[in-house]
Amino acid sequence: MMKTIGFIDSGLGGITIMIPVLESFPFLNGVYIADQMYAPYGEKASKTVRMRLEKAIEVLVNRGVDMIVVACNTASTQLRKSGYDVPVIGMIKPIMDDVNHSEAKHILVLSTRLTSTSGIYQSAFEETRTKTDVKACPTLIEHVESQAFMNPGSSRFVRHRLKRLKRHRYDAVVLGCTHFGWLKDDINEAFPEADIISGTDGLIRILRRMLKKKDAAHEGTLLMCSTGDISAIRSLALSVGNRTIRYETISLEDESVESKGQKQEDS
Numbered sequence: 001m002m003k004t005i006g007f008i009d010s011g012l013g014g015i016t017i018m019i020p021v022l023e024s025f026p027f028l029n030g031v032y033i034a035d036q037m038y039a040p041y042g043e044k045a046s047k048t049v050r051m052r053l054e055k056a057i058e059v060l061v062n063r064g065v066d067m068i069v070v071a072c073n074t075a076s077t078q079l080r081k082s083g084y085d086v087p088v089i090g091m092i093k094p095i096m097d098d099v100n101h102s103e104a105k106h107i108l109v110l111s112t113r114l115t116s117t118s119g120i121y122q123s124a125f126e127e128t129r130t131k132t133d134v135k136a137c138p139t140l141i142e143h144v145e146s147q148a149f150m151n152p153g154s155s156r157f158v159r160h161r162l163k164r165l166k167r168h169r170y171d172a173v174v175l176g177c178t179h180f181g182w183l184k185d186d187i188n189e190a191f192p193e194a195d196i197i198s199g200t201d202g203l204i205r206i207l208r209r210m211l212k213k214k215d216a217a218h219e220g221t222l223l224m225c226s227t228g229d230i231s232a233i234r235s236l237a238l239s240v241g242n243r244t245i246r247y248e249t250i251s252l253e254d255e256s257v258e259s260k261g262q263k264q265e266d267s
């Protein structure tokens, strides 16, 4: 039986995590939810992000996914420890895993405001005895979400913003917001001495332990959903292996309200 993996982000960021995952596991079907109606998550109250995350998880479970990747650091800070109907993996653990695999001693974490104020990376890295600076970069997140990163001149703007953060020589720069995956080349140029850590390798290691390649002969499908204007995602003209990609506008409200009604009837 083919398995389906769900991905959740506020917008375009999680796509940079989804693509390498689906390329590593071509036999998986994928469903991606971009909650663009509520982007950016990093500027919202934690309880709003938690509420949207719970709804998105419910919608994916209703659509029959077997596991979920919260491909958003900000939403990952709001994940419950347990109690979901399917395995739900956030980005914090994979990033920690990648950092532990590196030799880095002095780390810069680029994140959203909510991730930074949650203190999650500050305390996580304390245990690994690395020196850590966590910086919120909402302007760069907006730069990605508005698709300005696709315009000529984007690199100059991004490198200029990054230069202001460069107070030390860092061994590693952690993409503590998945939107920065789209700016990886510019980040690399701005910090040429640093390893760039996104958590993707750690995530693939975790998934490899969970999945068996039973259906390797068949390539999965991909459904891209947005709570906002789906044409933004469509215009990225994604290609993920040879997968057929479908696009859909969804409302988390309608689908999760329906599911609540369903659950009540069933019990």
Ligand code: DGL
Pocket (backbone or CB within 6 Å): 009, 010, 011, 013, 014, 039, 040, 041, 042, 043, 071, 072, 073, 074, 075, 112, 115, 141, 176, 177, 178, 179
């Ligand atoms: N991509 C998200 C993250 O990894 C959040 C961006 C936002 O919506 O603020 O944190």
